[in-house]
Amino acid sequence: MTDTTALEPGEFFREAWVAGVKKYFPGEPKAGYVAPWAQTPEWERQAAAAVYRQVAEFVRVSGGSTAKLSREQKGRFVALCWIAQIFKHFDSPKPGYVADWDELPQWQRETDSDIFERIEQVI
Numbered sequence: 001m002t003d004t005t006a007l008e009p010g011e012f013f014r015e016a017w018v019a020g021v022k023k024y025f026p027g028e029p030k031a032g033y034v035a036p037w038a039q040t041p042e043w044e045r046q047a048a049a050a051v052y053r054q055v056a057e058f059v060r061v062s063g064g065s066t067a068k069l070s071r072e073q074k075g076r077f078v079a080l081c082w083i084a085q086i087f088k089h090f091d092s093p094k095p096g097y098v099a100d101w102d103e104l105p106q107w108q109r110e111t112d113s114d115i116f117e118r119i120e121q122v123i
Contacts, residue, residue, distance in 0.1 A: 055115070
């Protein structure tokens with residue numbers, strides 16, 4: 001794992017995603033799920049940076065009150081921000097790419113919640 005304090009926002013997000021996938025994914029994840037930052041497609045780099053910034057700003061404008069949110073609420077926020085990025089980058093995304101929280105697999109919910117909490121810790 002990289003020293004996340006020196007990472008750009010998108011790369012920080014990606015490192016948190018990969019860590020979550022490795023922790024929660026049942027079995028062997030797809031290579032694209034754990035590909036290093038250098039191999040991440042440009043649209044995904046942009047999306048990761050955008051969602052990082054959205055979470056960071058949400059934490060800032062709440063005055064740190066996001067600590068009172070449930071883990072699920074935190075994960076839902078990340079998932080919703082990601083869905084918006086998918087729609088930004090793809091005209092007709094696969095339904096699984098824009099699935100609502102209740103339709104996401106448990107490993108992805110846990111990963112999204114971890115991402116929020118990791119960003120929250122550094123803000």
